Amino acid sequence: MLAIKRLCSAIAVLLLLTSAAAIAQQGPNQHAKVELIARQVAVTPGKDLQLGVHFMLEKGWHIYWINPGDSGQPPSFKWHLPPEFSVGEIQWPRPERLQPSKELVDYGYDGEVLLPLTIHPPPAIGDRSAEFGAEAKWLICREVCIPEHASLHLTLPVSSAVGIEQRHAQLFERTDKLLPQRLPSNWKVSFVSAKDELQLTIRAGKPITKAGFFPLDPGQIDNPAPQKLQPTSTGAKITLKKSDLLVKPITILRGVLVIPGGPAYRIEAPVRQPIQ
Amino acid sequence: MYPRYRLILRTCALLALMASAFAVKVGEPAPGFTAVDSNGKQQRLSDYKGKFVVLEWHNQGCPYTRKHYESGNMQRLQKEWTAKGVVWLTVISSAPGTQGFVTPSQENDYLKTMNAAPTAVLMDPGGSLGHLYAAKTTPHMFIIGPNGTLIYNGAIDDRPTSDQSDIASSKNYVSAALEQAMGGKPVAEAATRPYGCSVKYKD
Secondary structure (H helix, E strand, O other): OHHHHHHHHHHHHHHHHHHHHOOOOEOOOOOEEEEEEEOEOOEOOOOOEEEEEEEEEOOOOEEEEEEEEOOOOOOEEEEEOOOOOEEOOOOOOOOEEEEEEOOEEEEEEEOEEEEEEEEEOOOOOOOOEEEEEEEEEEEEEOOOEEEEEEEEEEEEEEOOOOOEOHHHHHHHHHHHHHOOEOOOOOOEEEEEEOOOEEEEEEEOOOOOOOOEEEEOOOOOEOOOOOOEEEEEOOEEEEEEEEOOOOOOOOOEEEEEEEOOOOOEEEEEEEEEOOOO | OHHHHHHHHHHHHHHHHHHHHOOOOOOOEOOOOEEEEOOOOEEEHHHHOOOOEEEEEOOOOOHHHHHHHHOOHHHHHHHHHHHOOOEEEEEEOOOOOOOOOOOHHHHHHHHHHHOOOOOEEEEOOOOHHHHHHOOOEEOOEEEEOOOOEEEEEEOOEOOOOOOHHHOOOOOEHHHHHHHHHHOOOOOOOOEOOOOOEEOOOOO
């Protein structure tokens, strides 16, 4: 059984490499290989379809999250879809904290990352196949930053039969685990503003000893400032430093709470102002 | 030679000390500094009391800096505002061996080639001036008012990309802030998120 599993993953890797090599319209000497892939083998009229932009980065290079932090820029895409198709937003996997210097913390990805998104096909499709295209632009950095771009293409047959594309199944499944989830219904988060700080209180019904907060909107918290976590009997309190760029009080804070070795959660809560 | 080195070391130590003591916030006094420019001349912030001072963090290899220089946008701003009496100080905090590090003569050649017109270029390879202002990106722009108060901290404009074609439709925060402040009005957008490459600090 194990041998078969190994063989299968070796084949999967081989197939992955072949498909990666097939990507066209990419500038020479780029530090990222990028491909547009689908979770399903075909487009089914009226049924949501999952596509993903798969980045394979050269060692030592990184790209950015939707909030890039103190420097950098998130990837952007201009979609070309068949008539009456529409596209949802990118689902950003949880980022890593990248620190180019003591002044700066960026949020992004190194190695490999898949950015999934949902396509909504119309209830009836006249053609036998559907062509998807994206003009992708991304900034890739090591010590230096380089803007790169590629034209991505993918053609899928139109079929009423739904099937999973086995070549990409593992990658999509792995990525699912990195996508921030809804907060469990018995958890509660709240933010309280103090002078230069914001206190995030998490109530989870059990102590939390490790967690990190990634803000979704730039310019609200001081990214390089250490986040002080204090476990409580029911969760944790995390102290965040406000950004020096803040001129108006923050009314709402959105972000991702990452439990190291565990899941990541989307959080959003109003910020209570101190009583004067 | 020896006392001169000592002075430099002492200045560095002082700047490092000040960096930890100050937070650079709009509405608060901008931290004072002394730095050497690309012509070997000492530049003190206090020399420019009574004038508006723009600080522009710079790295000639950074795609975001190149966006504004290869389009001529930065040079246009430098000429426009220095003609109106503003002091424009370009600052290079790239450490030796990193992108954007240049010798003073290389920088002077660059200024000539690019037809750039800052009042002076401050050479900060040790990064002390960068750390003092917590400069994060190239470009990162600061404006200090005539009374020494920081009136702007942030991006050059509202289009955080490296595409030159975005400049025409962008809102330039530096020009807006200078126009408002010179017209006696408060700066509407006084702090924005700077965008660009990270400053290539030594540490």
